[in-house]
Amino acid sequence: MKKIAVIGVGYVGLVTGTCFADLGNHVIGLDINEERIKNLKNGVLPIYEPGLQEIVNRNISAGRLTFTTSYTEALNDVEFVFIAVGTPEAVDGDADLQYVRAAAEEIARTMDSPLVIINKSTVPVGTGDWVSDIIRETQPESIPFSVVSCPEFLREGSAIADFMNPARTVLGSTDLEAAERVAHLHLPLRAPIVITDLRTAEMIKYASNAFLATKISFINEIANICESLGADVKEVAAGMGYDPRIGSHFLEAGLGYGGSCFPKDVKALDYMANKNGNQSRVLKAVMEVNDERRVMLVDKARSELGELKGKVIGLMGLTFKPNTDDLRDAPALDIARQLLSEGAALKGYDPVGMPGVKNEIPEIQMAENPYDLVKDCDAVLICTEWNEFKHLDLQRLVVAMRQPVVIDGRNIYDPVQMTAHGFRYFGVGRGYLPGGEVMGGSLAE
Numbered sequence: 001m002k003k004i005a006v007i008g009v010g011y012v013g014l015v016t017g018t019c020f021a022d023l024g025n026h027v028i029g030l031d032i033n034e035e036r037i038k039n040l041k042n043g044v045l046p047i048y049e050p051g052l053q054e055i056v057n058r059n060i061s062a063g064r065l066t067f068t069t070s071y072t073e074a075l076n077d078v079e080f081v082f083i084a085v086g087t088p089e090a091v092d093g094d095a096d097l098q099y100v101r102a103a104a105e106e107i108a109r110t111m112d113s114p115l116v117i118i119n120k121s122t123v124p125v126g127t128g129d130w131v132s133d134i135i136r137e138t139q140p141e142s143i144p145f146s147v148v149s150c151p152e153f154l155r156e157g158s159a160i161a162d163f164m165n166p167a168r169t170v171l172g173s174t175d176l177e178a179a180e181r182v183a184h185l186h187l188p189l190r191a192p193i194v195i196t197d198l199r200t201a202e203m204i205k206y207a208s209n210a211f212l213a214t215k216i217s218f219i220n221e222i223a224n225i226c227e228s229l230g231a232d233v234k235e236v237a238a239g240m241g242y243d244p245r246i247g248s249h250f251l252e253a254g255l256g257y258g259g260s261c262f263p264k265d266v267k268a269l270d271y272m273a274n275k276n277g278n279q280s281r282v283l284k285a286v287m288e289v290n291d292e293r294r295v296m297l298v299d300k301a302r303s304e305l306g307e308l309k310g311k312v313i314g315l316m317g318l319t320f321k322p323n324t325d326d327l328r329d330a331p332a333l334d335i336a337r338q339l340l341s342e343g344a345a346l347k348g349y350d351p352v353g354m355p356g357v358k359n360e361i362p363e364i365q366m367a368e369n370p371y372d373l374v375k376d377c378d379a380v381l382i383c384t385e386w387n388e389f390k391h392l393d394l395q396r397l398v399v400a401m402r403q404p405v406v407i408d409g410r411n412i413y414d415p416v417q418m419t420a421h422g423f424r425y426f427g428v429g430r431g432y433l434p435g436g437e438v439m440g441g442s443l444a445e
Helices: 013-022 035-039 053-060 098-110 129-136 157-164 176-189 197-227 233-241 262-275 281-305 332-339 355-361 370-374 396-402 413-418
Strands: 001-008 026-030 065-068 080-083 115-117 147-149 167-173 193-196 314-316 346-348 379-380 405-408 425-426
Touching: 001 013, 013 026, 013 053, 013 065, 013 080, 013 157, 026 035, 026 233, 053 065, 053 157, 080 176, 098 115, 098 129, 115 129, 115 176, 129 147, 129 197, 147 176, 147 197, 167 176, 167 197, 167 370, 176 193, 193 197, 197 233, 197 262, 197 281, 197 379, 262 281, 262 413, 281 379, 281 405, 281 425, 314 332, 332 346, 346 370, 355 379, 370 396, 413 425
Parallel strands: 001 026, 001 080, 026 065, 080 115, 115 147, 167 193, 314 346, 314 379, 379 405, 405 425
Antiparallel strands: 147 167
């Protein structure tokens, strides 16, 4: 059993700390947000993540997982300290490192024995060296420490499985012994471990997210072309995905990427490139294509309904992806603001995201369920592919709507089936022939 402190118990920190505790370690989570820590001590989580509540409760009960607001308590007799604080996007597109700096300074002031300090937050290349300098300059007295980069690769909605069954663990440090000690922490996960230098490890994280974002923007460009040529992007993606050089992941055409990682990480990598005299033409195109996706759905609604002023439009799904309550850079919210600016009346439904949306865009009338959502709507826009939307009673939906217009931004429905039920259905790149009729059903489904 190792003793571990995790600084920051937001999404990454809470999942990381809880999973390490579930592997038999003693973990103490620290956050300066007193209300958050109070809630966690009472078993109330700040985020929604499938399976996390049960594991948190189990490890609190076993005494392996505790929480505090005190650095003195958190760093008492620990061997490893993970920094997992937020690194939001700054005004210029760079990552805002104020919380990383604050954590490093407090660690330096509080530590009273040698530590391995592990950057878990997504940070610009060179941050590991910067953190080392901060700690060295802030320490009241010189105490040995090492800094290791261990970027996270957790997907919201499947974070527990991603932690426990990782494709790889990436570690970077100028201290090989420290990196090997962190590697030992991860050995129970039985995954490949890549040990490299600090800056390379930090770059692996940005390059990975930028490549995945590129795949998403690429398939959305292909969707546009499919739509104009009468091809079906779902079948195109399926045919591409069988090629092992390409793979099927992140080839879902739709509203593009959102959330807390891809948007800010692609922008930050573009910023780093430009700052150091490199042109990032591909990254700029990736961001441009992604921004256009949110406009696309509103354009489709306007094309079908005409002037949107006074029209009632339902948004089915509000979070940036299913199985999370995260609304950060959610396409549905950008779409909602566009529709409201054109005078539309909005209804919304999401299995877990509605409380947050009520605070952010109170003009949206929240529905009790998908059937309540569509009632008297002139159009329904599918913004998030929650499973509960995929097998709704289509006949019940179509008779409840004022106009049976469905604009499916996630391609969860079959065009032929929707048309047969009387919907005026519009997907993304779903193979509309020049005359307007829909091509045959998708073999990919």
